[in-house]
Amino acid sequence: MDADARLSRLRAQAGRVIQTPLKDLVAADPSRAQQFAVRVGPVYANFARQHYDRDALASLFELAEQAAVRQKLQAQFDGEKINVTEGRSVLHTALRGDVSTAPVARAAHAQALEARARMRALVDALAASDVTDIVSVGIGGSDLGPRLAVDALTGAAPGRFRVHFLSNVDGHAAQRVLAGLDPRRTAAVLISKTFGTQETLLNGAILRDWLGGTERLYAVSANVERAAEAFAIPPERILPMWDWVGGRYSLWSAVGFPIALAIGMDAFEAMLDGASQMDAHVLDTPLPQNLAAWHALTSIWNRNGLGYATQAVLAYDERLKLLSNYLQQLVMESLGKSVRTDASAVTVDTVPVWWGGAGTDTQHSFFQALHQGTSIVPADFIGVVRSDAPYPDNHRALQANLLAQTEAFANGQGSDDPARAYAGGRPSTMILLDALTPQAFGALLALYEHSVYLQSVIWGINAFDQFGVELGKQVASRLLPALAGDVQADDPVTRELLAQLR
Numbered sequence: 028m029d030a031d032a033r034l035s036r037l038r039a040q041a042g043r044v045i046q047t048p049l050k051d052l053v054a055a056d057p058s059r060a061q062q063f064a065v066r067v068g069p070v071y072a073n074f075a076r077q078h079y080d081r082d083a084l085a086s087l088f089e090l091a092e093q094a095a096v097r098q099k100l101q102a103q104f105d106g107e108k109i110n111v112t113e114g115r116s117v118l119h120t121a122l123r124g125d126v127s128t129a130p131v132a133r134a135a136h137a138q139a140l141e142a143r144a145r146m147r148a149l150v151d152a153l154a155a156s157d158v159t160d161i162v163s164v165g166i167g168g169s170d171l172g173p174r175l176a177v178d179a180l181t182g183a184a185p186g187r188f189r190v191h192f193l194s195n196v197d198g199h200a201a202q203r204v205l206a207g208l209d210p211r212r213t214a215a216v217l218i219s220k221t222f223g224t225q226e227t228l229l230n231g232a233i234l235r236d237w238l239g240g241t242e243r244l245y246a247v248s249a250n251v252e253r254a255a256e257a258f259a260i261p262p263e264r265i266l267p268m269w270d271w272v273g274g275r276y277s278l279w280s281a282v283g284f285p286i287a288l289a290i291g292m293d294a295f296e297a298m299l300d301g302a303s304q305m306d307a308h309v310l311d312t313p314l315p316q317n318l319a320a321w322h323a324l325t326s327i328w329n330r331n332g333l334g335y336a337t338q339a340v341l342a343y344d345e346r347l348k349l350l351s352n353y354l355q356q357l358v359m360e361s362l363g364k365s366v367r368t369d370a371s372a373v374t375v376d377t378v379p380v381w382w383g384g385a386g387t388d389t390q391h392s393f394f395q396a397l398h399q400g401t402s403i404v405p406a407d408f409i410g411v412v413r414s415d416a417p418y419p420d421n422h423r424a425l426q427a428n429l430l431a432q433t434e435a436f437a438n439g440q441g442s443d444d445p446a447r448a449y450a451g452g453r454p455s456t457m458i459l460l461d462a463l464t465p466q467a468f469g470a471l472l473a474l475y476e477h478s479v480y481l482q483s484v485i486w487g488i489n490a491f492d493q494f495g496v497e498l499g500k501q502v503a504s505r506l507l508p509a510l511a512g513d514v515q516a517d518d519p520v521t522r523e524l525l526a527q528l529r
């Protein structure tokens with residue numbers, strides 16, 4: 028039986044399980060609340076409120092074994108060229124530790140350490156200058172990870188600089204970021220793996236002109252020549268990355284330079300250590316105790332078994348409010364594929380739409396639909412056990428809301444009044460961090476990365492290319508001269524819209 032046939036069989040299995048309400052599954056299995064949980068260092072996850080039973084779970088783990096996920100994980104860590112469409116290794120794990128002893132991984136780790144030492148020296152040099160503010164210019168994977176990490180961790184480990192982010196090509200973004208900054212006390216870091224990204228080149232030029240030269244301009248790129256050429260940045264102010272680091276997996280590399288500037292180099296390295304701890308767990312732990320396997324198989328179950336088309340991530344910590352934006356790229360750019368690595372079409376659904384936000388705000392916006400809407404939306408709830416804010420009453424209220432939502436989702440509540448009845452049966456996973464330390468944060472992100480890869484292995488797709496986003500870029504560059512009126516557009520609707528824009 029091929030992989031798609033096995034995945035299709037999950038539907039039949041799910042048809043059986045769904046007959047029993049989720050709360051009855053929990054009630055009938057007294058040790059489920061404890062046993063459907065995994066802890067890795069500061070990260071604890073509880074899957075007891077997912078709508079599966081032990082038989083369904085056994086089939087899921089069997090499915091993972093049949094897909095050889097453990098061998099595929101080892102291949103990734105060892106630097107085999109698992110990004111087959113681009114012929115590249117995928118070694119973001121080597122940026123944060125040396126979990127693999129394979130020569131390719133070892134060499135990558137050595138390169139990463141060298142770049143990290145250079146990055147530390149640049150952080151120190153900037154700290155000794157009178158620069159107070161940093162503008163980080165990049166987009167997608169060259170922006171979302173650093174933006175999230177800076178927002179999440181700045182309070183816990185204050186560094187020497189205020190770090191601002193500029194990504195959107197819309198000039199209003201540049202205008203807003205630069206308002207209130209002093210060019211004499213600001214440095215800019217231009218981050219682009221390719222150094223060919225339109226948004227970053229345009230915004231980089233704005234920064235260069237605003238700074239009045241290249242003296243306080245830094246770059247991070249896998250294309251050092253192009254960075255040097257386009258912006259005349261000297262090599263000592265350009266930090267490297269490599270083709271074995273995917274953009275959306277790159278915050279662990281020198282792409283994390285803004286993170287180190289915001290929270291300090293030691294805290295940045297603590298974040299890498301946390302991720303590495305998760306790496307070691309995922310690589311070494313048998314699947315039934317493996318947190319990434321639980322997470323990935325739960326996603327597969329919800330998508331291919333129960334047929335749910337979207338997935339929410341709800342962070343009950345203000346500092347993680349950008350997590351859903353970050354995960355949208357990580358998950359949807361990685362898993363938004365409909366062709367397998369052997370070039371055949373997939374015949375089951377792959378990635379659901381990921382979306383979310385921060386509790387408790389979202390309770391007062393879209394939660395109505397999650398509680399009583401016609402579409403069931405499985406959710407990852409993320410909570411933080413210890414708060415760093417000096418308001419214990421607020422933290423207790425936050426935690427009460429976190430617990431309440433997941434209980435209400437799962438159990439619902441009957442009523443004689445249909446408008447006031449809650450069906451329940453809405454699955455969720457609870458992920459708790461002991462505290463929002465750099466280590467715990469690094470481990471959480473690494474968990475999601477591994478879950479994404481394991482899902483891609485089960486679906487037989489490549490999680491590391493992103494050809495889908497290329498077409499839009501090509502059409503945009505074709506239309507750029509049309510906006511200036513130099514050429515005509517071929518498409519009649521585009522022609523009419525251009526006339527309106529002009």
Ligand code: F6P
Pocket residue numbers: 166167168169218219220221222223224227274275360493496
């Ligand atoms: O959105 C497409 C993409 O290629 C992402 O994968 C990448 O993170 C982003 O553009 C930015 O690319 P670069 O770092 O090369 O500027």
